[in-house]
Amino acid sequence: MKSRIRDLREDNDLTQQQVADAIGITQRKYSYIETQTQPLTAEILVKLADLYNTNIDYILLRTEYKEKI
Numbered sequence: 001m002k003s004r005i006r007d008l009r010e011d012n013d014l015t016q017q018q019v020a021d022a023i024g025i026t027q028r029k030y031s032y033i034e035t036q037t038q039p040l041t042a043e044i045l046v047k048l049a050d051l052y053n054t055n056i057d058y059i060l061l062r063t064e065y066k067e068k069i
């Protein structure tokens with residue numbers, strides 16, 4: 001499955017470390033989430049949606065609309 005969180009990170013010219021710092025986790029944990037080695041929790045999903053100012057359904061590949069509802 002494609003990782004939309006990686007696309008969002010790269011589109012915003014951020015490193016894994018910068019995203020991890022912004023959402024309060026380690027870079028290693030973020031890397032595992034981005035590569036789908038570790039599941040994306042609801043708490044982290046909300047933080048990522050807030051960070052990228054997008055909606056959760058976009059991150060979960062349920063829509064193509066980035067805009068927050």
